[in-house]
Amino acid sequence: MPVAGLKGRALIVITTHLHADFDCVASMAAAAKLYPGAVAVFPGSQEKNVRDFLVQSEFPLHHHRLKGFDFKQVKTVVVVDAASLARLGAFGGLAGKAGVEFHVYDHHPSAQSDIPAARAVTLERGSTTTIMMEILRERNIAITPLEATLFALGIYEDTGSLTFASTRPEDFEAAAWLLRQGADLNVVSDYMSRELSAEQVDALNSLLKNIEVRQIAGQTVAMASASVERYIGDVASLATKIMDIENLNALVTLMGMEGRIHMVARSRVKEVNAGTLAENMGGGGHATAASATIKEMTMAQAAAKVWEAYSIAVERQATAGEIMIERVITVKSKDMVEEAEKLMTRYDINNMPVMEGEKVAGLITRQIVEKAIHHGMARHTAGEFMINEFETVNPGSPAHVLEEIILNRRQKQAPVVDGKSGKLVGIISRGMLLNKLYGDMLKNQPKTGAWTHRVAPSTRDVSKLMEDRLPPVVMRAIHVITDLANKNGCTAHMAGGFVRDLLLRIPNTDLDIVIEGDGMDFARKLAERIHGRARTHEKFKTAVVVSPEGMKIDVATARIEYYTHPAALPTVEMSAIRQDLYRRDFSINAMAIRLNGPKPNALLDFFGGQADIKEKLVRVLHNLSFVEDPTRAFRAVRFESRYGFTIGKQTLSLLRHAVSHQLFNRLSGSRLFAELKAILNERRPSASIKRMRELGLIKFIHHSLSFTAESERLMEAADDVLAWHDLAFPRKPAKAWFVRLMALFEELPDEEVLRLKETFPTARSVMDEVVENRLFAAGVIAEIVRKGEPSPSRTHYLLAHVSDEALLYLAAKAQDTRVMNCVIKYLGELKNVKPLVTGDDLIKSGHTPSARMGALLRDIFAAQLDGKIKTREEAMRMGGG
DSSP, rough: OOOOOOTTOOOOEEEESEEEHHHHHHHHHHHHHHHHEEEEOSSSOOOOOHHHHHHTOOOOOOOEOOOOOOOGGGEEEESSSSSOGGGGGGGGGGOOOOOEEEEESOOOOTTTOOOOOOEEEEEEOHHHHHHHHHHHTTTTOOOOOHHHEEEHHHHHHHHHTTSSTTHOOOOOOHHHHHTTTTOOOOOOOHHHHHOOHHHHHHHHHHHHEEEEEEEEEEEEEEEEEEOSSSSOOOTTHHHHHHHHHHSSSSEEEEEETTTEEEEEESSSSBBHHHHHHTTTOOEOOSEEEEEEEEOOOOOOHHHHHHHHHHHHHHHOOOHHHOOOOOHHHOTTTSHHHHHHHHHHHTTOOOOHHHHHHHHEEEEEHHHHHHHHHTTTOOOSSSHHBBBBBOOOBBEEEEEHHIIIIIIIIISEEEEOOOOOOOOOOEEHHHHHHHHHHHHHHTTTTTOOOOOOOOOEEEEEEOHHHHHHOOHHHHHHHHHHHHHHHHHHHHHEEETHHHHHHHHOOOOOOOEEEEEOOOOHHHHHHHHHTTEEEEEETTTTTTTEEEEEOEEEEEEEEEEEESSSSSTTEEEEEOOOHHHHHSSSSBBGEEEEOOOOEEEEEEEEEESOOHHHHTEEEESSSSSSHHOOTTHHHHHHHHHHHHHEEEOOHHHHHHHHHHHHHHGGGGGGGHHHHHHHHHHHHHTTTTTHHHHHHHTTTTGGOTTTTOOOOOHHHHHHHEEEEEEEHHHHHHHHOOHHHHHHHHGGGGGGOOOHHHHHHHHGGGHHHHHHHHHHHHHHHHHHHHHHHHHHHHOOHHHHHHHHTTTTHHHHHHHHHHHOHHHHHHHHHHIIIITTTTOOOOHHHHHHOOOOSSHHHHHHHHHHHHHTTSSSSSSSSHHHHTTOO
16 A cells, blocks of 8 residues: 655665566565565556455555655665666666665575675575565564465465475475465465456467577577557466467567567576576566566567577587487497397397497497398398498587487487597487487476486586585585595496485485496495495495494495396496486486586486476386386385375386286295385385285285285284384384284284295294294283283283384284283383392302292292382392391
């Protein structure tokens, strides 16, 4: 609501950029709470949705009209959501005035600011409103539900309802806090999804008719222009809709209205910076969203300048040296065709160079090889059939050259050779090039099945995520690993589950390091560096380094695994990180963070793992995944349950195929039992067991196992008592998997459990213990049901000779509070009671060692447990001493 006259007052003014959206207005309203008595003044217009909200909600934003405003009274200008004087309209003219200072709050810390700020709070956030919320919370400033709703609108608009890549964890935290303060999500949803007006629909159609798409430095960019007679609000939403309709990654819209051209820039790829585009047109913003108002230009002039701005805003092209893989699978020209076929099958590739010495003589494809074999020419040389008309590139060749060779000339791959010597230094495939040039577009496409090819990775810097999420002890270890890799001339990566859990914001301190180089040598040097110890496994080129503090660091040599037959253990060979990740089980586990090199702390995602985390999918990397390693089926079930994910449609089909072909019968008992233990070690694994039953996997544990309702009840009861035990005895954890195993096997007769010793020969003693614990539990339950809750001494007598796991199984199985009370009392009070007297004490008092003396000791201890005697003197008197 406008405020009355301001004459004679030294003013603090709160303002923003010329086209105020919800983030601007919400930040202004928050700033008003930080600067009591300040006056809000809009330097330009507000978007239509914003105006509607302020009017319909009667939000108490006290603001003054720009017309007639006395700038001479201003002493402090508080700027929110802007970093450029040009975007402040008339308030930009106050810069440099004596006695006037600027305070800036903005979420674009990387923007080039020309505002002479006496105070600046610029943080990497998805919205400026988030920064303001952090300050309000820190100062314990209360807000109303209506204010919370406006603030939520500011955050949701600038983060795309918390889905934009620029969204930070702090945005989620601020939104959650606002919900607790009463923010109305119904209102937020309403304003985030307003229907277009008739004028906006007409403008949208005009823009769609006037789209021009160009390729600039390997990036597909677009511009749409239109003119309308009357002013239309919220033109930014039209840009977003056009990007969705046309599947664009970068777009500029130019809308001519009332003698001006309103420019909106949007980008979904890091290679095109929308903020830079807008800055070159006299506006501003950030990398994904920006705007500008263009005056004194025709539409044709503005369009020409936009294309010039695009050439500045688009990052330089990647080079062949940045895209290629360095370790290349090759065949010699004199090698037989059958050898080429073996290499292609072993390493899952469809093309490779044919070598003469260190130089490329030609290229050969799987199609050529298979046809040659079909015609009985398996023993002919690869050189006889190779493609000898081909193009090569050098490491400095730009991406557009590769595009011409691979896409336009349809050459399957481009060998990268040293410009001077002509030696082969790397290879680039069609998939690698496409992913580098169009990866951000490709990753938005739906995935219907397993990835069957390896491509160049989607990358992003995760330095800040690591700093924010990893504890100091882990970061120190990472710094040591990085330094050691640099000094030894190798490349180190963090990989696998550690990376997955980092992206999921789940604590995980077990580092999984992959070395492009000699992993065994690196592990030994790392152990020496941290004064730890290393256990190496030369066959698999892996090692485990344990620090003095007990931190476990797995170290592996980057490798390819291939399987000699289904369910075999892998054969291991050296390879680059791409192939190493390709051997992993699922896309969510096939990501790495490169710790050193030209772009340290870069996340490498070749197979869509980030997208699958976002879509909550468990997906294998290729269609023979379960054939090569059937244990992956059990891991798929485990991850599905642990993270609340879903097994992908194609992956599920492949899994059912593996079940129908009985591939799991080929697994060794030790591997199968290890997967079962892993599932039973998960928190509340009943869902996983039921999923195993649904998929037919449970029958490979035992043919008649079905996980009955009683087994499920017992499993859930076991989970409850295990949770109690963890809370009561945090330093003495029980073997959770074993308690749950007894619950799982509840439906099997003793003889069938004992027969499982043949299936799981490494777990023979486990099966014996399962049967023994059953007999124990049945006896205790029967006695307590018959005689009632026993005395402390009887409780100790009944329970002292078995493991904690047997006691927890007993408590879960009994369904009787008296039994549970006994277990609690024994573990909490009786287990660690020391006898007041010993056999030596009685011998010294004159007793002769005998069965009678043993019985006397037991009687004394029973009296002690039952509280009948409390001192050593009383115990000695009872012993006749």
